[in-house]
Amino acid sequence: MEITVFVDDVNDNVPVFGSDSYRDTIPENVPVGLEFLRVTATDADVGSNAWVSYTIVDGNYNSDFAIDLESGVLSVAKSLDRERRHTYELTIRAQDSGPGSKFSMCALVLDIEDVNDNNPVFPDVYRPVVIENNLPEITVEQVAADDADEGVNGALTYSLQGNTYNSLFTIERTSGVIKVKGRLDHEERKEYTLTVVAEDAGQFSLIILAPFVVAIDKQYCS
Ligand SMILES: [Ca+2]
Ligand SMILES: [Ca+2]
Ligand SMILES: [Ca+2]
Ligand SMILES: [Ca+2]
Known part of the structure; x- marks a missing residue:
């Protein structure tokens, strides 16, 4: 007699990022909407226990960046300005959809590169x-x-x-x-x-x- 045993997957694996930390540099004059980096995490479970969604949970000053929930693609959400902020340290979370949902975090440091977008100004008026x-x-x-x-x-x-x-x-x-x-x-x-x-x-x-x-x-x- 042949017995077939179906083993139900248990959500016992956390999503694992390809790297613990990422670093990237973007010029301050890039257009809003530009996609510049993709982070991915893999999950050894199956089905919803392995469906990973991505969110930025910290460091997203002024909500200047966005991440696509499903793909992990990061994009520029607002106009950047190095003179306003020259570096961001984002914390990104990958979370599976299984019961007792498991997650992990990675860090992304973004350096904003200067562009010559400011004229010199004379702060004083001279009357010698x-x-x-x-x-x-x-x-x-x-x-x-x-x-x-x-x-x-x-x-x-x-x-x-x-x-x-x-x-x-x-x-x-x-x-x-x-x-x-x-x-x-x-x-x-x-x-x-x-x-x-x-x-x-x-x-x-x-x-x-x-x-x-x-x-x-x-x-x-x-
Ligand atoms: Ca999992
Ligand atoms: Ca600027
Ligand atoms: Ca500048
Ligand atoms: Ca200048």
Whole structure:
């Protein structure tokens, strides 16, 4: 006599991720909806005891990322901005659908790569005043702009654009120190208008132009 024994599967296996931890890098300007990585976990049981669903359970700041419940494919859910957040440490859970559902976790570190998407800005307005009959080569002002980007995308150099009054005014490229070469005379001219440029060193460099008015004051004899 032949006996056939059917062994019912018991949900005694947890889903196991291909790796305990994943790491990936995405540029900050990727489009919303971009699918960038798939995590998978296998479950040695059968049927619903092995049906695995995926969720992000921690680290999903601002809900910037989404995971497909069935496939484990991760996508960008919202616009990223490295200047807002440059790294995420997500915790992803794989959970089976059997009775006494079993799950496991893996970690995913996402680094957001900088793109040159910020112009330099001058936080201050400069209103320098020079007393006439100055010594030559005196410093009029030191200007400084800010740039929120990283590395070369935020590394600034300075220049003067347009009229420098026959190079009467100069600016040091890296320090932003503006000097006047010759002696100024209030009766001859009461102010000079310059255009100061700050430029970052990104591949597609961004600039800001700022008007810069130097007033010449009268020297009173004491
Ligand atoms: Ca299982
Ligand atoms: Ca940005
Ligand atoms: Ca940036
Ligand atoms: Ca920049």
